[in-house]
Amino acid sequence: MSRSEFVVRLKLAAFFCSVPLLSLQGEEAAPLRLLTYNIHAGIGMDKQFDLERIADVILSVDPDVVALQEVDVKTTRSEGVDIAARLSELTVMKSVFGASIEFGGGQYGNAILTKLPLEGAEVIRIPQAVANEERSILSVDLLFHGKSMRVLSTHFCHREERNRELAAEAVLASQQESDFPIILMGDLNALPDSSPILRLNEGGWKMTSKEPLLTVPVTTPTRQIDYILFRSPVGVPIDVTGARVLEEEVASDHRAVFVELRW
Numbered sequence: 161m162s163r164s165e166f167v168v169r170l171k172l173a174a175f176f177c178s179v180p181l182l183s184l185q186g187e188e189a190a191p192l193r194l195l196t197y198n199i200h201a202g203i204g205m206d207k208q209f210d211l212e213r214i215a216d217v218i219l220s221v222d223p224d225v226v227a228l229q230e231v232d233v234k235t236t237r238s239e240g241v242d243i244a245a246r247l248s249e250l251t252v253m254k255s256v257f258g259a260s261i262e263f264g265g266g267q268y269g270n271a272i273l274t275k276l277p278l279e280g281a282e283v284i285r286i287p288q289a290v291a292n293e294e295r296s297i298l299s300v301d302l303l304f305h306g307k308s309m310r311v312l313s314t315h316f317c318h319r320e321e322r323n324r325e326l327a328a329e330a331v332l333a334s335q336q337e338s339d340f341p342i343i344l345m346g347d348l349n350a351l352p353d354s355s356p357i358l359r360l361n362e363g364g365w366k367m368t369s370k371e372p373l374l375t376v377p378v379t380t381p382t383r384q385i386d387y388i389l390f391r392s393p394v395g396v397p398i399d400v401t402g403a404r405v406l407e408e409e410v411a412s413d414h415r416a417v418f419v420e421l422r423w
Contacts, residue, residue, distance in 0.1 A: 188422070189305050189422070191401050191402075191420040191421060191422040192224055192225070192304055192309075192343075192420065192421045192422070192423075193221065193222060193223045193224045193225075193418070193419075193420055194223060194224070194225050194226075194227075194311075194343060194345065194388055194418070194419045194420070194421065195218060195221060195223040195225070195226045195227070195416055195417070195418050195419075196226070196227040196228075196229075196313070196345035196346055196347075196386055196387070196388050196416065196417050197214075197217065197218070197226065197227070197228055197229070197386075197412065197414065197416035197417075198228075198229040198230050198315070198346075198347040198386060198412060198413070198414035199214050199228055199229070199230055199231065199243075199411075199412050199414075200230050200412040200413045200414065201230050201231070201232045201235075201237060201238050201243070201268075202214055202232070202238055202241075202243055203237075203238075203412075204410050204411050204412060205378060205379070205409065205410050205412075205413060206410060209238060209239060210411070211241070211243060211246050211247060211250060212250065213410070213411045214247065214411050214412065215247055215250035215251050216411075217406060217408050217411050217412075217416055218247070218251050218273070218416075219251055220406065221406065221418045223273075223418070224274065224275050224276055224304075225272065225273070225274045225275075225276060225302065225311050225343070226251075226253070226272065226273040226274070227270070227271075227272055227298075227311065227312075227313035227345035227346055227388075228244070228247070228270065228271040228272070228273065228313065229270050229313065229314070229315040229346055229347045230268070230315065230347075231243050231244055231257060231268070231269055231270060231271040232263070232264070232266060232267075232268055233245075233257055233259070233266050233267045233268070233269075234265065234266035234267070235263055235264035235265055235266035235267070235268065236264045236265050236266075237263075237264050238264075238266075240265075240266070242257075243271070244256075244257040244271040244273075245257075247271075247273060248273060251273055253273040253274055253275055254273065254274050254275070254278055255271055255272070255273050256271065256272045256274075256278070256281045256298065256300050257269065257270075257271045257298075258270050258271070258281070258283040258296055258297075258298030258313070259283070259296070260293075260294055260295055260296040260315070261293065261294050269283075269296060269298070269315075270296065270297075270298040270313040270314060270315060270346070271298065271313065272298060272300045272311055272313050274300070274302060274311075276302040276303055276304055277302060277303040278300065278301075278302060279301040279302060279303060279308065280300070280301045281298070281299065281300045281301070282299050283296050283297070283298055283299070284296060284297040284298075284299055284330060284334050285330075286314075286316075286317075286323075286326065286327045286330045287326050287330065288317070288320075288323050288326065289320065289322040289323055289325075289326055290319075290320040290322060290323055292317055292319055292320055292323060293317070295314070295315060295316060295317055295323075295327060296314070297312050297313070297314040297327075297330065297331065297334065298312065298313045298314065299311075299312050299334070300312075300313075304341075307340070308340045309340055309341045309342070309343070310335075310338060310340065310341070310342040310343070311342075311343045311345065312331065312335075312342065312343065312344045312345065312346070313345055313346050314327070314331070314344070314345075314346040314347075314348070315346055315347045315348075315349075316328075316346070316347065316348045316349045316350060316356065317349060318349045321354070321355065321356075324348070324349060324350050324354075324355075324356040325355055325356050325359065327348075327356065328355075328356040328357075328359045328360050328363075329359070331344060331360065331363075331365075332359070332360070332363040335391065338391075338393075339393050340393060340396075341390065341391070341392045341393070341396060341398060341423060342390065342391045342392075343388065343389070343390050343421070344360070344365060344387070344388070344389045344390070344391075345387070345388045345389075345417075346386070346387065347385060347386050347414065348385060348386070348387050349385050350385060351383060351384065351385065352367070352372050352384055357387075360389060363391075364391050365389040365390065365391050366389060366390055366391065366392075366398075367387075367389060368387075368388050368389065368390065368400045368403045368419045368421070369400070369403040372384040373386075373387075373403060373404070373405045373417050374405060374415075375405060375414050375415045375416075375417060376413070376414055376415070377413075378409045378412065378413050378414055378415055379409050381405065381415055385414075386414055386415070386416075386417050387417065388403075388417055388419045390421060392423065396423055397423060398421050398422070398423045399421065399422045399423070400419065400420070400421060401420040401421065401422050402418070402419065402420040403417070403418070403419045403420075404417075404418055405417055405418075406418055
């Protein structure tokens with residue numbers, strides 16, 4: 161082989177080796193797939209306690225992160241089952257549970273299921289203006305594409321508007337120092353034009369749909385009270401690449417909301 165032939169072959173080898181690398185570098189990163197679902201303690205519209213069908217709803221969209229509300233852990237109502245742990249098994253996802261109250265011989269609160277690496281978690285108590293069922297925010301720090309992000313799962317008061325307003329303020333106050341993307345998911349018991357939602361919007365939390373995503377009543381939804389919102393730091397634009405309500409009306413008394421975000 162002459163020296164010139166060797167140089168040509170070397171250049172061709174370098175070219176073909178570089179093509180897949182350049183192609184991979186040009187690909188967009190996969191979006192973050194999110195689901196929020198008030199599961200009504202696993203009790204469906206037919207009054208049956210059935211976690212397998214809750215898991216089927218979750219698995220139908222292959223989410224990276226799921227925020228759950230009305231989660232029982234070892235209560236008499238839910239047959240002593242640790243719902244967070246059981247759904248973790250059924251979906252093959254890690255689970256984090258945050259108790260809001262002691263209830264029925266066990267606990268009741270919010271949970272998060274995830275496929276992503278877990279960095280930390282805490283429960284943030286929500287203050288009340290009018291005494292009612294205690295509420296909380298479950299905050300979980302995760303890694304997405306190797307970078308930090310946070311997911312909040314919460315359930316605002318269903319009776320008192322002032323309590324919901326304080327819950328919105330608790331979200332704003334607890335996250336004001338954060339410098340990475342944060343996703344707020346949950347049953348906020350508030351309409352899109354209500355004071356708590358508008359306060360969150362004013363505080364930099366963005367909606368994931370221009371039109372209401374109707375979630376209740378579950379059989380024929382006419383109102384949105386379940387949401388996925390997000391807040392991003394300066395210089396980290398987040399795009400909504402999909403947002404819809406899942407067409408399932410038996411497993412719970414709410415419909416689930418599914419959203420895809422990309423950054």
